[in-house]
Amino acid sequence: MNYLSVRHLTVRLKGGGLLLRDVSLEVAAGEVRGLVGESGAGKSMIGKAILGILPRAVEITGGQIVLDGTDLLTLPPAQRRIRIGATCALIPQDPLTALNPSHRIGRQITDRLVDILGWSRMGAEARALELLADVQITAPEHVLRQYPHELSGGMRQRILIASAFAAEPKLIIADEPTTALDVTVQKQILKLIAGLQAKHGTALLFVTHDLGVVSKVCQSLSVLYAGKVVEDTTIRRFFAGPAHPYSAALLAATPKYTDPTAGLNPVPEAVLAAVRAEVEHG
Amino acid sequence: MTLLRTILLRLITTAVTLFGVAVIVFVVVRVVPGNPIAMMLPPGATQVDIDRLTAFYGLDKSIAQQFLIWGAGVLHGDFGTSITSRQPVLALVLGRLPATLELSVLALAMAVLMGGAAALTGTRLRGTRVEGGIDIAGGMALSIPDFLWGLILILLFGVLVPVFQISGRVTPSLKLPFSSNFYLVESLARLRFDLTRDLLSHMFLPALALAIPLTAIIAQLLKQSLKETMHLDYVTLARTQGYSEARVIWRQALPNAILPTLTLVGVQFTFLIGGTVIIERMFSYEGLGNMAIDAVINRDLPLIQGIVILFAVIFTGVNLLVDLTYAALNPRLRHG
Ligand SMILES: Nc1ncnc2c1ncn2[C@@H]1O[C@H](COP(=O)(O)OP(=O)(O)OP(=O)(O)O)[C@@H](O)[C@H]1O
Numbered sequence: 001m002n003y004l005s006v007r008h009l010t011v012r013l014k015g016g017g018l019l020l021r022d023v024s025l026e027v028a029a030g031e032v033r034g035l036v037g038e039s040g041a042g043k044s045m046i047g048k049a050i051l052g053i054l055p056r057a058v059e060i061t062g063g064q065i066v067l068d069g070t071d072l073l074t075l076p077p078a079q080r081r082i083r084i085g086a087t088c089a090l091i092p093q094d095p096l097t098a099l100n101p102s103h104r105i106g107r108q109i110t111d112r113l114v115d116i117l118g119w120s121r122m123g124a125e126a127r128a129l130e131l132l133a134d135v136q137i138t139a140p141e142h143v144l145r146q147y148p149h150e151l152s153g154g155m156r157q158r159i160l161i162a163s164a165f166a167a168e169p170k171l172i173i174a175d176e177p178t179t180a181l182d183v184t185v186q187k188q189i190l191k192l193i194a195g196l197q198a199k200h201g202t203a204l205l206f207v208t209h210d211l212g213v214v215s216k217v218c219q220s221l222s223v224l225y226a227g228k229v230v231e232d233t234t235i236r237r238f239f240a241g242p243a244h245p246y247s248a249a250l251l252a253a254t255p256k257y258t259d260p261t262a263g264l265n266p267v268p269e270a271v272l273a274a275v276r277a278e279v280e281h282g
Numbered sequence: 283m284t285l286l287r288t289i290l291l292r293l294i295t296t297a298v299t300l301f302g303v304a305v306i307v308f309v310v311v312r313v314v315p316g317n318p319i320a321m322m323l324p325p326g327a328t329q330v331d332i333d334r335l336t337a338f339y340g341l342d343k344s345i346a347q348q349f350l351i352w353g354a355g356v357l358h359g360d361f362g363t364s365i366t367s368r369q370p371v372l373a374l375v376l377g378r379l380p381a382t383l384e385l386s387v388l389a390l391a392m393a394v395l396m397g398g399a400a401a402l403t404g405t406r407l408r409g410t411r412v413e414g415g416i417d418i419a420g421g422m423a424l425s426i427p428d429f430l431w432g433l434i435l436i437l438l439f440g441v442l443v444p445v446f447q448i449s450g451r452v453t454p455s456l457k458l459p460f461s462s463n464f465y466l467v468e469s470l471a472r473l474r475f476d477l478t479r480d481l482l483s484h485m486f487l488p489a490l491a492l493a494i495p496l497t498a499i500i501a502q503l504l505k506q507s508l509k510e511t512m513h514l515d516y517v518t519l520a521r522t523q524g525y526s527e528a529r530v531i532w533r534q535a536l537p538n539a540i541l542p543t544l545t546l547v548g549v550q551f552t553f554l555i556g557g558t559v560i561i562e563r564m565f566s567y568e569g570l571g572n573m574a575i576d577a578v579i580n581r582d583l584p585l586i587q588g589i590v591i592l593f594a595v596i597f598t599g600v601n602l603l604v605d606l607t608y609a610a611l612n613p614r615l616r617h618g
C-alpha cells in the first residue's frame with residue numbers, strides 16, 4: 001500500500017498563476033522515489049505542501065495529500081501539524097541555515113522528541129547519542145554540547161539526518177540534501193541517507209537535480225516540468241528509455257549515462273518549448 | 283582572557299570619558315552667568331560678606347586651580363560640599379540615586395514587557411489588522427516625547443480619572459521602616475506589600491511616561507527582526523516537527539531576533555535615564571533628576587558636578603552591561 005499519495009494537487013500563487021498543476025505521485029512504504037526537474041519546476045513546493053509549510057503567498061486550490069490513509073487537507077490545522085511532526089521528517093537542502101544558531105546541537109535533536117512526542121528527557125538524550133553514532137559522528141557527547149557555528153557543513157548535515165530519523169518517521173522528504181556540500185562530502189552523505197533509509201524501511205521522497213544520484217538511490221521517479229508531472233515511472237524503465245520527450249532530453253543532458261567524458265548538453269530549446277506548450281494547454 | 287582584556291580596555295576608556303566629562307562640566311558651570319554666592323545671601327549683604335563666602339568655597343581661585351583642588355578631593359571620595367544645603371555632595375547624590383534607579387529600571391521593565399508583548403503578538407498575527415494596529419500605535423507613541431506623555435498621563439489618570447498618584451515618591455504620612463533609600467526593593471524584601479502598592483501608585487505614571495517611547499522602539503525593532511527570522515530554514519524545520527506557530531516564535535525565532543534589539547535597548551535606556559530629569563520634576567519625584575534641576579537653579583556648582591559625574595558613571599555602566607549581556611547571549615561570541 002502507498003504510504004503517501006498525492007492526488008491531483010493544485011497549488012497557485014494567491015492572485016497569480018499555477019505553481020503545481022494536477023500533481024499526482026505516490027511513495028510506497030519503504031520505497032525511495034526520486035523527484036527531478038529543472039530549477040523552479042516546483043519540486044520543493046510539493047515537499048512543502050506535504051509537510052504543511054507552504055509560503056503564505058501560496059495556496060492549495062485542489063487535490064488530496066493522503067498520508068497513511070488520511071487526507072491531510074481535511075484535518076484541522078493543529079491535528080495536521082502534530083500528525084506530520086510524528087510521522088514525517090525533512091532533510092533540508094542547506095545545513096548551514098537549517099540549525100538554530102542559538103541552541104546547542106543536543107537540544108535541537110531532543111527538544112521535539114520531548115515536546116511533541118512526549119519522550120522523557122533522558123530517553124531522548126540516549127537516542128540522540130545513538131543517532132549521532134549512526135551517522136558516524138565521533139565523540140557524540142561532545143558534539144551534543146556544541147553550537148552549529150562550531151561544526152562544518154558536512155557535520156551539520158549528518159546531524160540533520162540523525163534528527164530526521166530520530167523519531168522513526170514513516171516518510172522522509174529530502175530536498176536536495178547534498179547540493180550545498182562539496183563533492184567529497186556529497187557521496188558520504190548520500191550513502192548515509194540510503195543506508196539509514198534501508199535500515200529503517202522509511203519511505204523517502206528524494207528531490208534532486210542529479211540523475212546519477214537517482215540511479216543509485218531511487219526505485220521510482222517522477223519528472224516534473226513547470227509544475228506538472230510529465231513522467232511517473234520506475235528507474236529501470238526510465239533509464240531503459242524514457243517515455244516523455246522532456247525526460248529523454250533530460251537524460252541526454254546528463255553526460256554520465258551516455259558518455260562520461262562528454263560535456264554537458266543542455267536540454268534543447270525546441271524540446272522545452274514543446275513541453276511548455278503541452279503543460280500549459282493540456 | 284579576552285573578556286578580561288575587554289573589561290580592562292573598557293575601564294580605561296571609561297576613566298578617560300569621565301575625566302573629559304568632569305572638565306567640561308567644571309568649566310561650563312563656571313562660565314555661564316549667575317553667582318551662587320550672591321543667590322545664597324539675603325539681599326543687602328555687603329561686598330565683604332560676598333567676598334568672604336566666595337573665598338570660603340574657593341571660588342576666588344582660577345578655574346584650573348579650582349579643578350585641581352576638586353579633582354584631588356574626588357580621588358579621595360570627596361566631591362565637595364553642596365553650597366545650598368551645606369552637606370557633602372557624595373552623600374546627597376547617593377541618597378537620591380536609589381529613587382532614580384528604581385524609577386528607571388521600573389520604566390525599562392515596563393517597556394520591555396509591553397514592547398516584547400506587542401512584538402510577539404504582531405509577529406503571531408502578522409498580516410492582520412492587529413499588526414496594523416500595533417504599527418499605528420507604535421508610530422503615535424514615538425511621535426510624542428516622554429515629557430508630553432507625562433503631561434497627558436497626569437491629565438488622564440491624575441486629574442480626569444484619578445487612579446494614580448501624580449506627586450512625590452510615597453505618601454508622606456506613611457511610616458517607613460526602611461534602612462536604605464531603595465524603598466521599592468526593600469518593601470518587597472520586607473514583604474510590606476502595602477508600601478509596595480503605595481510606592482507603585484506613585485511611580486506608575488512617571489515610569490509609564492518614560493516607558494512609552496521605548497516600548498514603541500522595542501516593539502518595532504523586535505517585530506521586524508522576528509519577522510525576518512521567521513523565514514529562516516531552522517524555523518521552517520521546527521514547523522515540520524509539529525511545533526505550533528506560537529512556540530516556533532518563542533523558541534526558535536526569539537532567541538535570535540532578540541540580539542539586535544538588545545543593543546538598541548541599551549542605548550535607549552541611557553536616553554530614558556536622561557529623561558528622568560524632566561519627568562521627576564513634573565511628578566515632584568524626589569530623585570537625582572529633580573535634585574539636578576534645583577542644583578542648576580541655585581547654581582550649586584559642587585552638586586551639579588557630582589550629579590553629572592554620577593549620570594556619566596551610570597551611562598557607561600549601562601553600556602558595559604549591555605555589551606556583556608550581548609556576549610553572554612550570543613553563542614558565537616561566547617567562545618571568543
Ligand atoms: N515564497 C514564494 N512565493 C511565491 N512564489 C514562490 C515562492 N517560493 C517559490 N515560488 C515559486 O514557485 C515555483 C516553484 O518553486 P520551487 O522552489 O518548488 O522550485 P524547485 O523545483 O524546488 O526549484 P530548485 O531546483 O531551484 O529548488 C517557482 O516558480 C518559484 O518562483
Ligand SMILES: [Mg+2]
Pocket residue numbers: 043044045175
Ligand atoms: Mg527546491
